[in-house]
Amino acid sequence: MSKGDMQDCLTLAIESSCDETSAAVLRGGREILSNIISTQIPVHQKFGGVVPEIASRKHIVNIMPVIDEALREAKVKLSDIGQVAVTYGPGLVGALLVGVSAAKALAFSLDVPLIGVNHLEGHIFANFLSAPELEPPFVALVVSGGHTALVRVKGYHEFELMGQTRDDAAGEAFDKIARVMGLPYPGGPEIDRLAKEGNPDAIDFPRALEEKGNYEFSFSGLKSAVLNYLNSMQQKGEEIHRADVAASFQKAVIEVLAEKALEAVGETGMDKLVLAGGVAANSSLEERLRTACEEKGIRFYFPSKALCTDNAAMIGCRGYYQALAGDGSDFYLNAVPNLGLRSISAKE
Amino acid sequence: MSILAIDTSTQVSSVAVVSDGKLAAELTMQAKLTHSETLLPHIEEVLGMANQKKEELEGIAVSLGPGSFTGLRIGLATAKAMAYALQLPIVGVPTLRALAWHFPVEGFQLLPMIDAQKGNVYVERYMWEHGKLLKKTEVQVLPVEEVIRRTEELPGTVVLMGDVISKRIEGKQTLPMHVMLAPLHLRMPRAANVALCGLELLKEGKTGNVMDMEPVYIRRSEAEVLWEKRHGKAI
Amino acid sequence: MFSEITQSPYETVQLAEKVGKRVREGTVLCLEGELGTGKTLFVQSLARTLGVEGEVTSPTFNLMNIYEGFCPIYHFDLYRLTTEEELEDIGFYEYMEAMEGIVVVEWSDKFPDSLPESYVRVQFERLQAGKEFRRITFSGVGEEQEEFLKELEDFVHTGN
Structure with missing residues (x-):
């Protein structure tokens, strides 16, 4: 297909990596014709009692209704679809397999190309949908439930993974500290809430891997520091100001994320910073980055709420650009629960 | 068709x-x-x-x-x-039900079983009568030993089939005389x-x-x- | 059953390496211990020893990671799960009983009734003696593990 044809190409995208089943139809790489998430549609629930939160069970029931609704809302027929993009990782393997199986079957039945997409790359590309004028190159800070990484996005199919976490992702660190402090799951929003009442400078928690030029992250040391602090306060019989602990911990995480992100922008000589990932919906992080970018004259991008959480449109966008670069998949595509970010050089 | x-x-x-x-x-x-x-x-x-x-x-x-x-x-x-x-x-x-199609012969008690883990199996009982496959019991989840014990109460020849045979029964359990295991090519x-x-x-x-x-x-x-x-x- | 004291993360890494050199396919390892006691570090080192090259991090969010080493390694983290139903839903029992590859489970103590009949329990404890000190205890559940544990203990102590 020529580039001109590609711009009109309709991509059907499917995303089922985690809690929600989603399907979307895009025209070209940027025009969303529909973006359906399972909570939006009334699916006859045959479950008795409480459905566990973590349920791959939902996906097998939701998968066809969301696809059907995505086509309906986009006012297109299945026969109009030019390619099928699907998330194949990272995520919950049982959930991923539903989307991948359905996508493969659709691509096969329609005789159209199949494109396996990395969910994290999808989060980066959500920004292209949120900000139509955005183009590479830029630095992306990816902060999702299970990943924390810095990626230099040189082109639509050219990335350099500058660094990622060696142990816990930022989101996981929040979850664990929240648990130790007796807060419910998920930890991020809970700590964020509690932190608003506390003093972020009350306790000085250490940051790891602070050396210049090191874009790796490590939060296990910080996690240990908070645990040790709480333990020793308890042993001494001193009162713990939880709001202060939350605020100080959050500040430590955000500072590390922000400093490294800004340093990366500086080092690469770029003028754009993109924040990507579901956990990016942490207001303090967004605020901190926005302010810092303003100060330095860096343009800051952050997806809208709808595009920030898991959704198929971002997968379709990424899939579109992968297809342009010839990076599709065959029918042996499998779910990879621990798929990580990769570097892609221009030649590929 | x-x-x-x-x-x-x-x-x-x-x-x-x-x-x-x-x-x-x-x-x-x-x-x-x-x-x-x-x-x-x-x-x-x-x-x-x-x-x-x-x-x-x-x-x-x-x-x-x-x-x-x-x-x-x-x-x-x-x-x-x-x-x-x-x-x-x-x-x-x-x-x-599909497993029971391995033995479309009248007179046998068919017990297809699928592994339910933790020592349990999903089991139903079927018989072929006049060319039709009839389900005799609704699905139950039972410990595999219990299923074998209950076969003693069944008349005629009993055939066991399903993934559980290889995993937990063959060579591991003693069976009553009238109970036979489906051969490998009719088991799965x-x-x-x-x-x-x-x-x-x-x-x-x-x-x-x-x-x-x-x-x-x-x-x-x-x-x-x-x-x-x-x-x-x-x- | 035997215990080892490690005085630093590096020593935990070395201990895991030794376990990796002796562990047999079809083994289920259940890791128990509070936050920050070295469970994930242990798994990382174990995985490396078993030929895994990519990233090895706790699947707190994804619940299960699969690594390709000399054999497949199924790495579970039950931290986020709250009900038996959820365990079943992710096919936990199927992996436990498959006797294929090696299964490692973090936070297995959340579901004591759901563990297999035969597995190796690895307990991580903090010690007063030092901030980085840990006591790591290996015990077997199920008769089949006794022989393996004896062999492991010998190897850890003597290198044979």
């Missing part, structure tokens, strides 16, 4: 095409834990071998469970999407069985709806409740 049949309820992954009264082609493989990668390539292969164009299929039959949750979802998601795209009727075939699920069973269901108009078909799960907690209710009732 040409149909595609799929069974991914156990470690066996099987696909078949039945058309014009022939078992045109079948591909059956006993793999490791997940066979998600190969299902669609196998479907493509078996259609090719059967010289069957996918657009000319007239139905899809898929094994619905009980069995491996992951396996069942892979098979069902694939079947539903194909049925949707090709606008074909879809029929869900109970896995245990096969898409051919799903196809034949599916054709019957299709004829009876028992098709499913791609929009809400779900695998048959028998949850452990439900299972425990079932067990308590049925304790003491003959299998």
Whole structure:
């Protein structure tokens, strides 16, 4: 297909990596014709009692209704679809397999190309949908439930993974500290809430891997520091100001994320910073980055709420650009629960 | 009538095409834990071998469970999407029922069993009567030893089949004289069985709806409740 | 059953390496211990020893990671799960009983009734003696593990 044809190409995208089943139809790489998430549609629930939160069970029931609704809302027929993009990782393997199986079957039945997409790359590309004028190159800070990484996005199919976490992702660190402090799951929003009442400078928690030029992250040391602090306060019989602990911990995480992100922008000589990932919906992080970018004259991008959480449109966008670069998949595509970010050089 | 049949309820992954009264082609493989990668390539292969164009299929039959949750979802998601795209009727075939098709002979008590882990099995009892397959008991979840114990109360020859035979019974349990184990080639699920069973269901108009078909799960907690209710009732 | 004291993360890494050199396919390892006691570090080192090259991090969010080493390694983290139903839903029992590859479970103590009949329990404890000190205790559940544990203990102590 020529580039001109590609711009009109309709991509059907499917995303089922985690809690929600989603399907979307895009025209070209940027025009969303529909973006359906399972909570939006009334699916006859045959479950008795409480459905566990973590349920791959939902996906097998939701998968066809969301696809059907995505086509309906986009006012297109299945026969109009030019390619099928699907998330194949990272995520919950049982959930991923539903989307991948359905996508493969659709691509096969329609005789159209199949494109396996990395969910994290999808989060980066959500920004292209949120900000139509955005183009590479830029630095992306990816902060999702299970990943924390810095990626230099040189082109639509050219990335350099500058660094990622060696142990816990930022989101996981929040979850664990929240648990130790007796807060419910998920930890991020809970700590964020509690932190608003506390003093972020009350306790000085250490940051790891602070050396210049090191874009790796490590939060296990910080996690240990908070645990040790709480333990020793308890042993001494001193009162713990939880709001202060939350605020100080959050500040430590955000500072590390922000400093490294800004340093990366500086080092690469770029003028754009993109924040990507579901956990990016942490207001303090967004605020901190926005302010810092303003100060330095860096343009800051952050997806809208709808595009920030898991959704198929971002997968379709990424899939579109992968297809342009010839990076599709065959029918042996499998779910990879621990798929990580990769570097892609221009030649590929 | 040409149909595609799929069974991914156990470690066996099987696909078949039945058309014009022939078992045109079948591909059956006993793999490791997940066979998600190969299902669609196998479907493509078996259609090719059967010289069957996918657009000319007239139905899809898929094994619905009980069995491996992951396996069942892979098979069902694939079947539903194909049925949707090709606008074909879809029929869900109970896995245990399909297994009973291995022995379409009158006079035998058939006990197809699928592993339910933790020493338990899903089991139903079937018999063929006048060319028809009749289910004699609703699915139960029982410890495998209990199933064997209860076979003592069954008249005639009893045939055990299913993935549990190799995993937990053969060479591991003593069986009453009148109980026999299905030989290896008639022990595991096969898409051919799903196809034949599916054709019957299709004829009876028992098709499913791609929009809400779900695998048959028998949850452990439900299972425990079932067990308590049925304790003491003959299998 | 035997215990080892490690005085630093590096020593935990070395201990895991030794376990990796002796562990047999089909083994289930259940890791128990509070946050920050070294469970994930242990798994990382174990995985490396078993030929895994990519990233090895706790699947707190994804619940299960699968690594390709000399054999498949199924790495579970039950931290986020709250009900038995959820365990079943992710096919936990199927992996436990498959006797394929090696299964490692973090936070297995959340579901004591759901563990297999035969597995190796690895407990991680903090010690007063030092901030980085840990006591790591290996015990077997199920008769089949006794022989393996004896062999492991010998190897850890003597290198044979």
